[in-house]
Amino acid sequence: MHTDSVTQDISATTPGAPPQESPGGAAPDPKRRLAFAVVLIAGFMDLVDTTVVNVTVPSIQRDLHADYAQIEWVIAAYVLSFAALLILSGRLGDIFGRKRVFLIGMAGFTVASLLCGVAVNPEMLIVSRFLQGAAAGLMVTQILAILHVVFPPAERGKAVAVFGAVTGSSAVFGLALGGLLVQWNLFGWQWRPIFLVNVPVGIAALIAGALVIRESRAPRRPKLDLLGMPLALAAVVLLVYPLTEGRRLGWPAWTYGMLAGALVLLAVFLAYERRRFAKVGSALVEFGVFRSRSFSVGMAVWFLFWIAVGGFFFVWTLFLQQGLGWTPMHAGLTAATFAIGVGIGAGNAPDKLVPKFGRNVLVAGGLVNAIGFIAFAVLVAHYGHSLASWQIIPVHIVSGIGFGLIVAPTLDLLLGQVPGEQAGNASGLLNTVQQLGMALGVALTGVVFFAQVGNAGGHATDEATPALKSALSGAGITSQDRLLDDFRTCVRQRADSVDPSKVPASCVESDPKTAAAFGRAVARADSVSYSSGFRTVLLLDAGILVIAAAGFLTLPKHSRPADATAVSTEPTEVTA
Template sequence: MTDNVALAPQPTTAGGAYRWRWPAFVVVLLASIMNLLDTLVTNIAAPSIRAELGGGPALIQWLGAGYTLALAAGLITGGRLGDLYGRRPVFLVGAAGFTLTSLLCAVATSPGMLIGARVAQGLFGAVMLPQGLGVIRSVFPPRELGAAFGVFGPAMGLASVAGPVLAGGLISADLWGTGWRMIFLINLPIGLFAVVAGARFLPAGRESTARRLDLPGAVLAAVAALLLVYPVVQGRELDWPAWVFLLIALALILFVVFARFEAGVQRRGGDPLIVPTLFGNRAFTGGLATGLAIFTSMVGFALVFAVFLQAGLGFSPLKAGLTVLPQALGSLVGFAATAVGLTQRLGRRSLQLGTALMICGVLGVFLVLRVEGADVSPWHFAPVLLIYGAGLGLFLSPFFDIVLAGVRPAEYGSASGTLNAMQQLGGAVGAAVLGTLFFGLLGGQVAQAADADASALRSRLAAIGVPAPEQQRIVDGLRACGRESADTTDPDAVPTACRRLGEEVSGASGATSDGAAVAAAVDEAGRDATHGGFAAALRGTIWAAVGLLATAFALTFLLPPYARRHRPGGAGDGPAGRETGSAS
C-alpha cells in the first residue's frame, strides 16, 4: 500500500550512514540497561520492600512476576506499534511511561500500589524495548552493525554484573532516607535523558508495511498468560481452592484459542501477532520449550536464592548483592567464549555444555548448604556460582541465533518477537512456580529444624535451671513460632505463637538466677531453626530447578546444530543466512 512505504533514516554523511547513529545507539543502550536493571534489582530489594510495606510471600513473587509478565504480554504488540507508527514516537512514549511508572514505584505506600506500578512499568517497557534493536539495525550500515552489537552485548553484560551490587549498595546506603525506593528513583535521570536525547537523535519515519494491530490476539495472549501465573502465585496463600485450578485450565484453553485465532487472521490476509506456521516448525517449538525451561529455572532460582540470603541468613542487601557477583562474572566468561569463537564452533553443543554447567552450579549450591549449614558465607558460594554463571553465558550467547536458524526469513520478525516474549513469560512462571514451592516448603522446614535442635535447647535450659515442664513448653513454642513466622502474610504483626513463646521465656527467666541466659538460648535456637529451615527449603526448590535444566538439556537435541551464519562450509553466506544470523 502506498501509505506504508518505508521512510528510512536520511543518509546524512558521505558514506550514506545516518549521521547521529552513535548518539542514537547510546539512547537505545541506556534504555535497555534501565530495563535490565529493573528485572534484576527487585530480587535484592524484595525483603526490604516487604519489611516496610508489609504483604505476604506473594508480594516478593509479584515484584518480579508482575513486571516480566507485563513485559512478555506486551513485547510483540510493542514491536508492531513501532512498525505501524514509527520507532521514534513509540520509543518516546515507552521511555516517558517507564520513567513515570518508576516514580510511582518509588512513592508506593502499599503492596497493591507497588505491584500495579510494576505491571505498568513492564507494559511501557514492552513499548520501549522493541524499538531499540530496530533502530540499531536501521541506522548502522552493514559494515558497522557488528561493531555496534559488539559494544551492546558486553555493556549489557556489565550491567548485569553491576545490577545486584548497585541495588544492594543503594538500599544499604539509605540515601536521604529513601532505602529501597532509590532503586526506582535512579531511573528518573536515565529515563529523562532517554526521552530528551531520543527526540533529538532517533530517526523519524517507518520501515514496515504492517497495516493494523492484531489487538484481539494481543488481548487473548495477555489474558491467557495472566490466568496461568496469577493462580500459581496466589494459590498457596489461599490454600489452593478449586477455582485456582480452573483458572489454570482456562489459561491453557485460551492459548489454544489464541493459536486458532492467529491462524484465522493469517487466512484472512491480516497481520497476526505470531505467524502460525512457526508452530509447525520442530526446531522453533523445541527452542520455545527449551527457553521456557531455562528461563523458568534461572529466574525462579535467582528469586529464592536472594530471599534465602537476606531473610534466611540475615545478609544485608549489599552483602547479598556481592554474594551473587561471581555468577554475573561467570556469565561474562561465558559471553567472552563467544568472542573467541568457542560457541560458534560448538553450535548446539554450547547450549548443552552451558546447561550442564548450570546443573553443576545449582547442585554445588545444594552441596554447600548441606556441608556448611548455618555457617555458610559468601565465599563458600563463590566457586559454584561462578560455574553456574559461566554455563548461563555459554547457553545465552548462541541460543537465539541457533533457534532462529530453523525458521524461514519471512518468519524471522515474528519468531524473534515470540522468543523474547517467551523469555519474559518464563521469568514470570519461574517466580510463580519456584517461589510458590519455596514458600510452601518453608514453614514445615523451619519447624523440622526446630525439632532437630530441640534436645540441644533442652540441655542448655536445664543447665541454666529451667524446670523440665517449662523446657518442653519453650521447645514447643519455638517450633510453633518459627512455623507461623515463616508463613505469615504480615511481617509487621507478631504471630500468636511467638507472643506465647515470649510469655513462656519471661516466666522461665523469672524462675532462674540467670534470666538473660534463658532468652539468649532461645534466641540462638530460633536463629538456627530459621537458618536451617530456609536452607532446607532452598535445597528442596533446587531439585525443581535441576529438573527444569535437565528438561532443557534434553530439548536442545531438537534444535539446529548451528546458527545459520556459523554452519561449517559457509552455509550462512546467502541472503537468508545473513538475515537470520544477524540476530543476537
C-alpha cells in the same frame, strides 16, 4: 526531521546468496553503536526492576505500612503487565515504528519510576508498578528488532550476544543494586532511590534515543489486530496471575480455573490468528516464524531454560536473607559475583566459541550451569547455616559461565532463523516466552521449596533444640517444657506462613533471659529448613538444565542467519 522510503535487505532468504554487509547494500548506520548503548541501558533498566524490589521488601513494608499481600502485588504488578504487553508491543513496533514505540515506552517507564519513587501509600506504588511494567514491555520488544535493523549481519551477532548477556545478568545486578541503595539510605529516602535512579538515566536515554536511533517498520506494514490484541492480553493475564499469586493464596480452585481458561483462550487466539492470516495476510502472531523448525524448537528450549533460571533466582534470595539471615547488601553483593561468570561465558561465546563449536556451546552452557547448581547444593548440605560468601563465590562464577554461554548466543541464533521482516514478531515471542518461563519457574519452585521447608520442620527443630536447651540451662531456667513446646510451634508456623516477615505469637518471648536464646534457635531452625528447600530446588533446576542442554542438540549445528543470506525487494520505511 523528514521521512524517506529506502530499501533494506532484511527479509526473505535465498540459500547460497552472499552475506550483505548492511541492509540493502547501504552503508552501515554510522550511529549504530550509540543506538546500541541507548537500547542496552534501556534493556538493563527494564529487567533490573524485575528483581530490585525483592531485597527492599522490609524497607517498603515499614515505610508504607504495607501488608505482605500488598508487597506481593508490588512485585507481581510489574511482571504481570510486562509479560502482557510483550507480544502486543512487538506488533505495535512493526506497525507504528520501533523507534517511536521504544521512545514512548522509555518516557512511560521514566514517569512511572518517578511515581513509584514518590508513592505515599501501597496502592499508589502498586498502580505505578503496573504502569512501569507495561512501559517496560513496550520498550524491551523493540530492542532486538532495532538491533536487527541497525547492525549489518557481520556485526549483529556480537551486538545481540552482548545484549543477551547484559540483560540476562540484570536480575543479579538488581539484587545487588537494591541491597546497596537500601543500605546506603541516600538522603534518608530509604527504598525510594531504587526507582528514582531510573529518572535521570531515563531522561538521558530518551534524549539520546531520539537523536541516534533510526526508525524502522515491517516491510509489509501489518494491520492493527483489534480482536487479537485483547485475546492475547487476556490469555497472558489468566496464565501469569495465578502463577504469580497462587502460592500466597493457597492455590484455591479458581486459580486452576484461570490456568485452564488461559489454555482455552490461547487455543481461541491461535485459531483466530490463523483464520485472520489466511483472510487478510496479517496477524498479531506471524505464523511464518514457526515454519522454521529450529526457531520453534529453540523457543521451547528457551522456555525450559528460563523455568530453571527463574526458579533459582526466586529461592536464591529467600535462602540468603531468610535462611542465612544476611542483610540485603550482603546478599546482593554476594549474588553479584554470578555476573562475573556471565561476563566470562558471554565474552567468549559469540566470537570465539560458537563459530568453532556451534550449538555444542549451548549444550556445554546448560551442563556447566547444572554442575554449578549441583556444587551449590553440595555446599549447602555440608555447611548449612555457616555457609560464607567466599565459599559461594566459586559456584556462582561456574553457574554464571554456563548462563553466559547460553544467553549470549541463543537470541542471535534463534532470530537468525527467521526473516528480518519478522524480527519484531519473533523478538516479542522470545521475550514473552522468557517472562512466562520465569513466572512458571517461580510458581513451580515455590511449591517445591516451601513444601520441603515444611517437611524439614521436624528435623530443623531437632537440630536447634539441643543448643536452645543448653542456653536456657545457662540462663538458670530449669522448667523448659513450655518454652520447648512454643519453639516447636514457632518453627512449624513459620514454615507454613506465606509471609516470612510475619512473626507468629509462639515465636515471641517477653522474658529477656530467654528471648535471645529463643531467637538464635529460631534462626538456626530457619537455616536448616531453608537449606533443605534450597538444595531440593537446586537439584530440580539442575535436572531441568540438563534437559535443556539435550534440547539444544536439536538446533542446527551452526547458525545460518536468515539475514546473512537475505535478498529482499521489500522496502522498509526509515525516518532519518
